[in-house]
Amino acid sequence: MxxxxxxxxxxxxxxxxxxxxxxxxxxxxxxxxxxxxAGGGEKYVERHKKRGKLLARERIELLIDPDTPFLELSPLAAWGSDYHVGAAMVCGIGTVSGVECLITANDPTVRGGASNPWTLKKAFRAHEIGHANRLPSIHLVESGGADLPSQKEIFIPGGALFKHLTQSSAAGIPTVAVVFGNSTAGGAYVPGMCDHVIMVKERAKVFLGGPPLVKMATGEESDDESLGGAEMHARTSGLADYLAADEPDALHQARRVVARLNWRKTHTDPDPVxxxxxxxxxxxxxxxxxxxxxxxxxxxxxxxxxxxxxxxxxxxxxxxxxxxxxxxxxxxxxxxxxxxxxxxxxxxxxxxxxxxxxxxxxxxxxxxxxxxxxxxxxxxxxxxxxxxxxxxxxxxxxxxxxxxxxxxxxxxxxxxxxxxxxxxxxxxxxxxxxxxxxxxxxxPQQLAGVLSIVARQSAAAKGKPYDDEADAALRAMVEQQIESExxxxxxxxxxxxxxxxxxxxxxxxxxxxxxxxxxxxxxxxxxxxxxxxx
CATH class of the missing domain: 3.90.226.10 (2-enoyl-CoA Hydratase; Chain A, domain 1)
Known part of the structure; x- marks a missing residue:
């Protein structure tokens, strides 16, 4: 030794x-x-709970094996930006039915789970981790799609999310979607491109365009359930592979899907003893x-x-x-x-x-x-x-x-x-x-010092006097900026x-x-x- x-x-x-x-x-x-x-704050958390729904982390807790750890990834995403810390999504690695999986969960208490630019970056990083390590992915979906005011930063790069799902499937890495609520517009393609789809009865709503958009585009009158409800997708469209009675049942069915994947690690884990x-x-x-x-x-x-x-x-x-x-x-x-x-x-x-x-x-x-x-x-x-x-x-x-x-x-x-x-x-x-x-x-001190030396040399080359007081102020400002960054x-x-x-x-x-x-x-x-x- x-x-x-x-x-x-x-x-x-x-x-x-x-x-x-x-x-x-x-x-x-x-x-x-x-x-x-804290998600979207006490008001929106309480509203969500009153609808009989579980929070994103509660869903993850029921999904993973009892008494096993969940390694949360990028929990501070969007820190220092105009968006909520966490970027309206929880993601990490947890063990489901004995299989290590990459798990992502929309946080519907933050603007209905809508995706902002940082949500996108977080989802991309999650895919990188899942793909590189060949981890089956489970997506707990409840999202209104793109956060429309920031669509210019989401729409064009955001299409890669769907590409990633299909590439994982092509690589033989299983993908599972569990839909708890709205999964509209671009969000509808998440269950559409996953290998396995579970929807919660009377709660899941999956459609490319909701009733108002359909009315505006085609003049057709429709309601949520007939247009994109879980039962319709289970009985008519075939998008849903499994129809769950409620959220706990959906998570139980997700565990059963993973248990039947016949998924094995490339390496045998060391004996912990x-x-x-x-x-x-x-x-x-x-x-x-x-x-x-x-x-x-x-x-x-x-x-x-x-x-x-x-x-x-x-x-x-x-x-x-x-x-x-x-x-x-x-x-x-x-x-x-x-x-x-x-x-x-x-x-x-x-x-x-x-x-x-x-x-x-x-x-x-x-x-x-x-x-x-x-x-x-x-x-x-x-x-x-x-x-x-x-x-x-x-x-x-x-x-x-x-x-x-x-x-x-x-x-x-x-x-x-x-x-x-x-x-x-x-x-x-x-x-x-x-x-x-x-x-x-x-x-910070080195960077501020380099800028000071360059500025001093520039003034000397031009034959101009150097303002030492302004230099001190500049150095202090730069040091503070670099320190914070x-x-x-x-x-x-x-x-x-x-x-x-x-x-x-x-x-x-x-x-x-x-x-x-x-x-x-x-x-x-x-x-x-x-x-x-x-």
Whole structure:
């Protein structure tokens, strides 16, 4: 065993300071998550309940297996925008009749479940996750279609939702729609393009155009039930495969459909009895990351609290020491880990990372990236030493690696270091952030300073005096802007991650992700990395 030692001292004043700062951030995060949980607000929640309907999360709770977790994804979508936090949709991964499934549920308490631009982005991200990991998808539908005032941002790209459903079906990934209420206009194509459709009697309404539109377009008089009611679709049109008596019955029937899918994972899950927990208390993860991200911390303290038995076989520990690389297991699944140790990536770290990524691909082992980097090192010595080609080598390896990638932003994730450590643009299967994380093109002070230097040089070149007072004001404004735009809730609101998580939940979240990943084949690249500039 290569059990990691720990020098973390919970009695240390610095630890207490770091922990207090993290707990404050978690309190802020809980408040923002509460906005998503509140849906459209008390008035609309009560109205929905008085109609005898379940809330979106209540439907999910009845759908998934008892006492099993639900990994909610993108709960802060639309944060900081003009739309409700959560984007009128709940999505995540849960186990249904023993099968891990991607689940999406419209929230009808938010503008009748209508889709806004952020709903669309959230649905697209959900599809990416489901398709890449070959997860059957279950769509709990109650939506009035597009949010019409924002149709210009929805209509044209929104058609891809239906394309995604048919592509999943063509790939042999089952799709199930359960319709609880309105599913109108474009929303009618969700059940229309799913493999299996369940509708709730006297509640589900599925039509391309409702009675008023039909009257305007054709002059025909009709009512909801004859035009698009559940019983009509079950008896006449054939759109409904199953007619449910009520919502619980619909969810029970959905569970039966999944049970009959004959769906099997590509990999056998590890025996949970044989999995050893970490040797150190995961609660201590709260006190590791400093409030000031300029202060370095040892990522091995994090690794020791998330991997099985705190057992970590470090690769090249004496070379490129500001990047820790090595092999471990997490909930019984093998992983290769790359974790920033001192923030900056030098040539040695870049070359080590590229080799390590190639090894993981040869062995078909998923990779976990733990971010705390200010980017690749700059300066004459490092430019002459080849930092560009070595950084490019690492980014090349990450770009063309075929094994699944997981990313967790613990601290800083700036510049091209964010790319080399498999940021959002490099298609990690899942990417989560801690409340302590920050991500931007560079740190706020550095960015403001660069703009100041450029402006000062421009004034000197024109022979004009430089206004230092205006410069100070500009720097302060830019620093404040970049600071606010680099915070995890801002980034999560734009779906640049799949959620901001409590550090203590990291092992559980990663375990759920690894289980989902192993539904699909895990196969690395055999060559095909392109040209590595040496």
């Amino acid at each position: 290569t059990v990691l030692p720990s020098s973390l001292d919970p009695a240390d004043p610095d630890y207490a300071t770091h922990r207090a700062a993290m707990l404050d951030k978690l309190t802020e995060l809980e408040t923002e998550h509460g906005k998503a949980l 044989s999995v050893q927990p970490p040797k150190y208390d995961p609660d201590e993860l709260l006190g590791i990351v400093p409030g000031d991200l300029k202060v370095p911390f040892d990522p091995r303290e994090v690794i020791a609290r998330i991997v099985d038995g705190s057992d970590f076989d470090e690769f090249k520990p004496l070379y490129g020491s500001s990047l820790a690389t090595g092999w471990a297991a997490l909930h019984g699944y093998p992983v290769g880990i790359l974790a920033n140790a001192q923030g900056v990536l030098f040539s040695e770290e870049s070359q080590k990372a590229a080799q390590f990524i190639q090894l993981a691909n040869q062995r078909d082992i998923p990779l976990l990236f733990l971010h705390n980097t200010t980017g690749y090192m700059v300066g004459k010595e490092y430019e002459q030493g080849g930092i560009i080609k070595h950084g490019a080598m690492m980014i090349n390896a990450v770009s063309n690696s075929k094994v699944p990638h997981l990313s967790v932003l613990m601290g800083a994730s700036y510049g091209a270091g964010h790319y080399g450590m498999c940021g959002r643009a490099y298609d990690p299967r899942f990417l989560f952030a801690w409340p302590s994380a920050k991500s931007a093109v560079m740190g 680099s915070l995890p809730m801002f980034l999560s609101g734009r779906l640049y991650d799949d959620g901001v998580i409590d550090p203590r939940d990291t092992r559980t979240v990663l375990g759920l992700c690894l289980s989902a990943i192993h539904t699909a084949p895990v196969e690395g690249a055999r060559g095909g990395f392109g040209v590595f500039r040496m």
